Amino acid sequence: ENVLTQSPGTLSLSPGERATLSCRASQSISNNYLAWYQQKPGQVPRLLIYGASSRATGIPVRFSGSGSGTDFILTIGRLEPEDFAVYYCQQYGDSPYTFGQGTKLEIK
């Protein structure tokens, strides 16, 4: 199976700063079918990005995704207080679909 490794494990930033989260796959992801989800405590995961770079419906433009093959990036342009959460990447290119272990974005 395709193992996804996210880095860093924890990212400490201040509101207004730019966040860069990484997701690296052990194998090339078919069709760049890589998604990013945000999860806050007590809430369900929320789809942010699909197809590596397409924003889901209603997602603010400060969220952007990039990358291809095995290396992907989620960038949050200017952090808002509500952006501090855990972020997961997931590949849905090949079964079994797999998830990264998550990056916790915390307030510095």
Place this chain on the structure above:
Amino acid sequence: QLQLQESGPGLVKPSETLSLTCTVSGGSISSGNYWWTWVRRPPGQRLEWIGIINYSGRTYYNPSLKSRVVMSVDTSENQFSLNLRSLTAADTAVYYCARAVQVTASSLIEDWGQGTLVTVSS
């Protein structure tokens, strides 16, 4: 607005079978564009995709669980279900049901249930 709600026992004994149901409201489970998914997260571990089913009962399972998993769909009740047999403590997890939209030869999870904690213990 689509809502998914898991239901089932919170505590199951080792070697027994877990049965969970996901009730879908605000949308039809019979929609041909969607697949219905189960995902779990064991304590301290990453999310694990269990498998997927469509309205006609076509399934794909994670090979790591395939020998123990059966999924089914009940279109009359707008529900889908997960049966996982021969439980061990390693199956303790929060179980999520979710809706995935078909994307070419794949599916993308868009909507999640709240999740239900299942503990396997005697």
